[in-house]
Amino acid sequence: MAKIVCVLYEDPVTGYPRTYARGDIPQIERYPGGQTTPTPKSIDFRPGQLLGSVSGELGLRKFLESQGHTLVVTADKDGANSVFEKELVDANIVISQPFWPAYLTAERIAKARKLQLAITAGIGSDHVDLQAAMERGMTVAEVTYCNSISVSEHVVMMILALVRNYLPSHQWVVDRGWNIADCVARSYDLEGMNVGTVAAGRIGTAVLRRLKPFDVKLHYTDRHRLPEAIEKELDLTFHPTTESLVRVCDVVTINAPLHPETEGLFNDALIAKMKRGAYLVNTARGKICDRDAVVRALKSGQLAGYAGDVWFPQPAPRDHPWRTMPFEAMTPHISGSSLSAQARYAAGVREILECWFEGKPIRDEYLIVQGGKLAGAGAHSYSAGDATRGSEEAARFKTTTRAPDTTHR
Numbered sequence: 001m002a003k004i005v006c007v008l009y010e011d012p013v014t015g016y017p018r019t020y021a022r023g024d025i026p027q028i029e030r031y032p033g034g035q036t037t038p039t040p041k042s043i044d045f046r047p048g049q050l051l052g053s054v055s056g057e058l059g060l061r062k063f064l065e066s067q068g069h070t071l072v073v074t075a076d077k078d079g080a081n082s083v084f085e086k087e088l089v090d091a092n093i094v095i096s097q098p099f100w101p102a103y104l105t106a107e108r109i110a111k112a113r114k115l116q117l118a119i120t121a122g123i124g125s126d127h128v129d130l131q132a133a134m135e136r137g138m139t140v141a142e143v144t145y146c147n148s149i150s151v152s153e154h155v156v157m158m159i160l161a162l163v164r165n166y167l168p169s170h171q172w173v174v175d176r177g178w179n180i181a182d183c184v185a186r187s188y189d190l191e192g193m194n195v196g197t198v199a200a201g202r203i204g205t206a207v208l209r210r211l212k213p214f215d216v217k218l219h220y221t222d223r224h225r226l227p228e229a230i231e232k233e234l235d236l237t238f239h240p241t242t243e244s245l246v247r248v249c250d251v252v253t254i255n256a257p258l259h260p261e262t263e264g265l266f267n268d269a270l271i272a273k274m275k276r277g278a279y280l281v282n283t284a285r286g287k288i289c290d291r292d293a294v295v296r297a298l299k300s301g302q303l304a305g306y307a308g309d310v311w312f313p314q315p316a317p318r319d320h321p322w323r324t325m326p327f328e329a330m331t332p333h334i335s336g337s338s339l340s341a342q343a344r345y346a347a348g349v350r351e352i353l354e355c356w357f358e359g360k361p362i363r364d365e366y367l368i369v370q371g372g373k374l375a376g377a378g379a380h381s382y383s384a385g386d387a388t389r390g391s392e393e394a395a396r397f398k399t400t401t402r403a404p405d406t407t408h409r
């Protein structure tokens with residue numbers, strides 16, 4: 001029988017919800033392109049419930065315990081004394097979400113001698129040292145596509161929020177003002193601007209499609225070029241390098257995975273090549289941007305705004321400069337964890353577990369690492385190596401306000 005350790009974010013400060021704003025969520029059976037949404041044999045939750053926090057348990061307890069497995073669910077994930085660090089030692093499977101990542105560094109993988117499977121409840125397995133996972137012969141899987149559209153909606157929202165100066169204008173209302181000039185002195189139309197995505201995978205392409213009706217000029221760069229039909233349909237300009245793209249774009253959105261090729265990509269040198277007053281939106285991974293270079297660029301006016309929901313490490317320390325830098329429109333890492341997305345990735349985790357326990361193959365599109373090498377979606381989008389360095393700093397968040405232990409067993 002297996003021991004499964006599942007690391008989820010904390011419940012709301014007001015307690016686990018008893019009611020929800022909406023009665024249902026739309027039923028989606030296929031993603032653009034035809035891939036089916038997760039197909040587990042059954043689920044033990046109501047779509048639209050909060051599943052990603054500790055009490056939601058991704059809806060897995062009944063299923064796992066009915067088969068005799070042990071499930072430990074905790075939010076306490078960072079530092080040597082964390083519940084995760086202790087429970088990991090004899091765990092067979094670890095489940096974690098990118099929003100509140102259980103960093104599986106090489107040291108932790110070495111300690112977890114029985115660990116065979118790491119599941120990302122979401123997309124983006126950079127919180128796992130993929131190199132160490134390959135060397136150990138572990139399987140790493142994620143729920144490809146489960147929240148790609150969710151993120152693309154967030155990207156469009158953030159682009160508009162920055163360009164139109166939404167958040168500072170809203171603040172004037174809250175402050176009981178009517179300061180129109182203060183609001184509009186940094187407010188523009190998106191129409192006619194050059195907008196480019198770094199990576200045109202599932203999210204990047206969905207962003208391009210959603211922006212097309214805004215009458216903008218669309219650009220992209222990627223390791224593989226999109227089919228000609230899509231380039232024509234969306235009137236896209238392809239750039240062979242990120243540098244070529246940023247030179248001409250007023251708005252740049254980053255939609256590539258974090259791996260050794262993309263870590264630190266947006267540093268002082270690349271940001272200096274952007275148009276002065278460009279906007280940068282990063283919902284991919286915090287580490288793709290150099291933290292301090294972004295702050296410097298906002299202060300100097302090289303960037304007119306920066307928005308995103310991804311930080312490094314996560315949770316971001318309370319003194320992380322992106323919390324207080326000017327012209328930002330940041331959120332915590334939420335874009336891929338809407339209630340709609342949670343229903344899909346909880347079902348996807350269940351599907352992966354059903355396959356694992358029944359000895360059936362996991363869908364190829366869910367695989368990142370298997371059999372000692374990058375596999376499936378991982379072989380297409382990632383490069384070998386490790387992007388977890390520095391993750392131990394996440395423990396600093398906890399030291400200022402230690403959350404009560406809400407581990408569920």
Ligand code: NDP
Pocket residue numbers: 122123124125145147148151198199200201202203204221222223224225255256257258261262283284285309310333334335336337377380381382
């Ligand atoms: P996809 O795998 O569909 O797309 C990723 C794309 O990035 C692929 O087209 C890939 O190219 C491209 N790419 C990889 N490396 C580079 C590079 N060095 N330069 C340019 N392009 C590159 O994934 P998604 O679109 O679904 O997700 C993308 C990322 O977004 C995830 O990896 C994750 O980090 C992040 N994400 C964030 C979420 C959030 O809540 N904020 C939720 C979900 C994802 P190719 O395959 O052609 O080689």
